Amino acid sequence: MPERHQTSHVDRRTFLKGSVGAVGLASAAGCLGDGGGESGPLTFGYTASLSGSSAVLGQQYHTGFQIWRDHVNDNGGILDRDVELTHYDDESSPDRARELANRLASQDGVDFLFGPYGSPTNYSASVVSQQQQIPMVSGASSDPAIFDRDLEYYYSTLSKTNEYGKSFPNFLSSVDWGAHDMEEPSTVAALRAEAAYTSTLGQSFIDNLEGAGFEIAYEEEYPLDLQDFSNIISGIRSADPDILCLSGFPADEARFAEQAQQADLNVDIHYQNYSSQTVIVDTLGEQVDYMFNGAWWDRRYDYNRVDTYVEMWNERQDAMAEMPLSYATAAGMVYENALEEAGSTNADDVNQAIAETDIETTLGRTQFHETGWNLHQYKNEAVRQWQDQEMTLLYPENFATGDVWLPTPEWGDRNSSPQ
The missing domain is CATH 3.40.50.2300 (Response regulator)
Structure with a gap:
């Protein structure tokens, strides 16, 4: 389980919870029961930019979700249920991301949604979570415009760009x-x-x-x-x-x-x-x-599960862990904590637990502003x-792992440390 901060707060989403029905039709996930008699895997759906302009970072983001799934399932799952991922390639296209997010919620019937990679695709896909009244936790969106639309079901483990x-x-x-x-x-x-x-x-x-x-x-x-x-x-x-x-x-x-x-x-x-x-x-x-x-993240940060996460990443390929993987893993940890706190897979119960999140993730302290962005990540x-x-x-x-090198030599002379 992620490490929790002992805080309590009631935010805008609590008060709007009773009025969100007018926004759109509830998905099957929104009508789930309390989890008491349910069996089978918990399904999480998302799109990732596996091709197109954001493919390099989108592929890392995709791997981050897989690492989170494997870690959770190796440790008993969530609510004694394994995690299963359903994903599509949104081709780095906002329109495609929205189309596929709707397919995940309406046709594939996933229990919960992760946001795609990048602010443009999240701006588009986040509308689906509101229409379907199903939580969407993103690990890769920071455009302030995303959080100015009163979306009660949408969250990002990143801070707003203008906080950086x-x-x-x-x-x-x-x-x-x-x-x-x-x-x-x-x-x-x-x-x-x-x-x-x-x-x-x-x-x-x-x-x-x-x-x-x-x-x-x-x-x-x-x-x-x-x-x-x-x-x-x-x-x-x-x-x-x-x-x-x-x-x-x-x-x-x-x-x-x-x-x-x-x-x-x-x-x-x-x-x-x-x-x-x-x-x-x-x-x-x-x-x-x-x-x-x-x-916005470094593998040497002493955050919850970072060592395990980097080890799992290095087992997959001979390269150091990159930022998008930690973003995705943090989004998974938010769901992990919220489901355990809610003790339920009911979408509204889980959504409220997400809104009240205050835990340590691979991005450090993670707590959401009432409009859905992480209040602390920019500080890191x-x-x-x-x-x-x-x-x-x-x-x-x-x-810090060392001291700054100064003064900066001219080009052509930058192949040795300062004397």
């Missing part, structure tokens, strides 16, 4: 610049890809950096498929910032980093949010060292740095 971006300025404020023979940085070039998630995330970084006293010397939002960053690189060079902060996705971040290297664009602190992915190492090789990146945002082509965890400080 706080750890990076906090980390910068913690550095003893004098010890590295550096002047304290004060100016920032802020870039963000033109997409719902990255646009909101990039603005959150800007807001938090400005709140910490940094000046935004250059700002640009670029098309996600931009191939030539030369104009942006020229603009950054003219602004001469101390810090570069980029919020994009793995492919476009790798393109930018490669072109910044080729153009010999140097800054004191080079932060790219998704530069933790292997594509950046494939692109830069040993020159990846000294670059900073962010993460990591800041990491590539050192010897491996990532050193720098922040939060209580999880």
